[in-house]
Amino acid sequence: MNDGSAFQKRRQVLELLNDGLVMLHLDPRAQGVIVPDRFKSDAVLRLNIAYQFRLPALEIGAEGIYAVLSFDRQNFPCTLPWSSIFAATLPNTGHKGVVWPGSVPPELAHAFAQAGIRAPTRLEPDPPADATPALEPADEQRPTAQEDAPPAPVAAEGKRRGHLKLVKG
Numbered sequence: 001m002n003d004g005s006a007f008q009k010r011r012q013v014l015e016l017l018n019d020g021l022v023m024l025h026l027d028p029r030a031q032g033v034i035v036p037d038r039f040k041s042d043a044v045l046r047l048n049i050a051y052q053f054r055l056p057a058l059e060i061g062a063e064g065i066y067a068v069l070s071f072d073r074q075n076f077p078c079t080l081p082w083s084s085i086f087a088a089t090l091p092n093t094g095h096k097g098v099v100w101p102g103s104v105p106p107e108l109a110h111a112f113a114q115a116g117i118r119a120p121t122r123l124e125p126d127p128p129a130d131a132t133p134a135l136e137p138a139d140e141q142r143p144t145a146q147e148d149a150p151p152a153p154v155a156a157e158g159k160r161r162g163h164l165k166l167v168k169g
Contacts, residue, residue: 005100006082010060012098013088017060021050023091024065027105030084032064036071043107047078048091 016022028035028045039045049058049067056068056075064081086104089097101109 005102006062006064009082009085009088009100010062013065013085014060016088016090016097017049017051019090019093020052021048021090021092022097023048023089023095024080024085025087025089025099026080026084027086027103028084029105030081032079032081033084034077034079036076043105047080 013022013024024047026033026045026047028039028042033040035045035047047067047069049055049065049069051058057066057077058068059066064079064083064085066077066079068075068077070076083103085100086108087097087099089095
């Protein structure tokens, strides 16, 4: 991963942390990832971090994130290189956040390739159930790219499907 991508991920994760609980979406099989062994073979791992958790350790540096997280009430020191993290969302606000398609695991990359996604993409919260329907159907599981344009949401797949939905703006 180039330094620009790591810097961008770090900056955006720090911005999201200012809003509260952040769910990191990562590939635990990537080089340098240290998580409990039982998660190492999964294509996607979602970990929650927040300043409010008062974690024993939380360092967000140039190389990645180091945090002591709790798994089944047991603390475990985790190392999450930026290259392994492909999305960061705010689960309490409908998963508003950002996804980095270049870091998406191969099992999920097909959805991004089909949509031609190459740039970081902002995620917006799901609309309320009583919201006016969009002009185009929002149930497609197809991501949309953007760099500095207005936010465009993206769908992501993982072990639990459907928690991120495409909402065209």
